[in-house]
Amino acid sequence: MNQLTEATMVEQVVTNETGSQSIEVENLVIDFALDNALFNRQYMRALNGVSFSIKAGEAMALVGESGSGKSTCARTLCRLYKPTDGVLKLNGRDINASASKITQTELAKQIQMIFQDPFGSLNPVHTIRHQMYRPIRIHMPELKGDAIEDYMLGILERVGLSPAKQTAAKFPHELSGGQRQRVAIARALATGAKFILADEPISMLDVSIRLGILNLMADMKEEGIGFLYITHDIATARYFAERTGVMYVGHMVEWGNSDSVTQNPQHPYTQLLISAVPEVGRQRGSATVDGKKSRIPLWKPDSKGCPFAARCPKVTDQCHTEMPSVTQVAEDHFVRCFAL
Ligand SMILES: Nc1ncnc2c1ncn2[C@@H]1O[C@H](COP(=O)(O)OP(=O)(O)OP(=O)(O)O)[C@@H](O)[C@H]1O
Numbered sequence: 001m002n003q004l005t006e007a008t009m010v011e012q013v014v015t016n017e018t019g020s021q022s023i024e025v026e027n028l029v030i031d032f033a034l035d036n037a038l039f040n041r042q043y044m045r046a047l048n049g050v051s052f053s054i055k056a057g058e059a060m061a062l063v064g065e066s067g068s069g070k071s072t073c074a075r076t077l078c079r080l081y082k083p084t085d086g087v088l089k090l091n092g093r094d095i096n097a098s099a100s101k102i103t104q105t106e107l108a109k110q111i112q113m114i115f116q117d118p119f120g121s122l123n124p125v126h127t128i129r130h131q132m133y134r135p136i137r138i139h140m141p142e143l144k145g146d147a148i149e150d151y152m153l154g155i156l157e158r159v160g161l162s163p164a165k166q167t168a169a170k171f172p173h174e175l176s177g178g179q180r181q182r183v184a185i186a187r188a189l190a191t192g193a194k195f196i197l198a199d200e201p202i203s204m205l206d207v208s209i210r211l212g213i214l215n216l217m218a219d220m221k222e223e224g225i226g227f228l229y230i231t232h233d234i235a236t237a238r239y240f241a242e243r244t245g246v247m248y249v250g251h252m253v254e255w256g257n258s259d260s261v262t263q264n265p266q267h268p269y270t271q272l273l274i275s276a277v278p279e280v281g282r283q284r285g286s287a288t289v290d291g292k293k294s295r296i297p298l299w300k301p302d303s304k305g306c307p308f309a310a311r312c313p314k315v316t317d318q319c320h321t322e323m324p325s326v327t328q329v330a331e332d333h334f335v336r337c338f339a340l
């Protein structure tokens with residue numbers, strides 16, 4: 001086993017160069033205000049030093065209980081939140097630096113989000129055609145007239161919504177949940193996006209159609225699209241994503257090759273999560289340690305130690321005062337824990 005310093009850890013996590021298309025998240029910190037006080041405002045730390053990368057044609061899964069910061073990672077990548085600290089790079093360019101001059105439209109052309117509830121993300125009063133045209137007009141200004149229609153129908157076919165012409169004329173309520181999620185994916189694809197942030201994209205779908213959506217996303221991966229795949233379901237993380245990061249209270253406690261992390265979990269929290277599959281910790285504080293329910297702590301900017309210390313079966317005094325360093329346990333498998 002190999003103990004890593006913080007600097008080499010970020011390097012190991014982030015520098016996985018295979019091509020120029022990549023998203024890199026380095027030491028991301030996000031604080032949210034807990035009140036509106038003018039003085040002595042209290043903050044909670046939703047993300048504390050999170051690092052990962054997504055390469056073209058690969059998926060990075062984020063798993064963890066409710067409130068662990070998975071969606072915050074995705075929203076920050078879309079610039080919905082400004083990082084308190086850390087760097088986000090798209091193809092090597094800092095997304096947030098004013099010098100990078102990446103406009104919101106440029107960012108949306110490269111990075112698109114798909115949400116849990118496909119009905120909520122579609123406008124019920126417009127046809128699918130209308131909803132597809134908007135991103136195409138914004139992001140594909142070179143397409144005019146019939147070329148827009150042809151492009152749109154081609155994308156609907158590509159996501160399995162054939163016959164595309166009939167689908168395009170329908171309203172969202174005339175489609176099934178799985179078909180609506182395919183429309184959401186089609187809209188993301190229509191921009192020409194190279195990265196898709198999929199925030200629990202199958203959790204609201206019937207179990208029987210989940211695999212169809214996952215396989216569609218797997219095909220898109222083969223065509224070079226990179227995914228951030230957020231899920232409560234470790235089995236699908238292993239099935240779909242090359243790499244998996246396990247989040248707990250805003251910290252990535254274990255990460256690396258999905259097979260290694262899910263088949264040979266080393267962090268006590270990951271072991272607990274995996275023992276509770278398939279749909280772990282959907283309720284905040286619902287997972288149990290030694291048969292007892294325990295609450296997930298609120299992390300503050302001045303909190304110390306390991307975030308899991310209060311619930312950990314292997315806790316020692318050191319865990320309450322010091323953040324564990326990172327240990328490399330396999331070629332692409334890293335764990336932040338003293339008890340290794
Ligand atoms: N805009 C916000 N303002 C204040 N706090 C927020 C905001 N967004 C998220 N949080 C807090 O940040 C923490 C992480 O939330 P996040 O939504 O990222 O969790 P999650 O892992 O996606 O959970 P879930 O699995 O339930 O979707 C939570 O404690 C949440 O209450």
Ligand SMILES: [Mg+2]
Nearest residue numbers: 070071072199
């Ligand atoms: Mg979420």
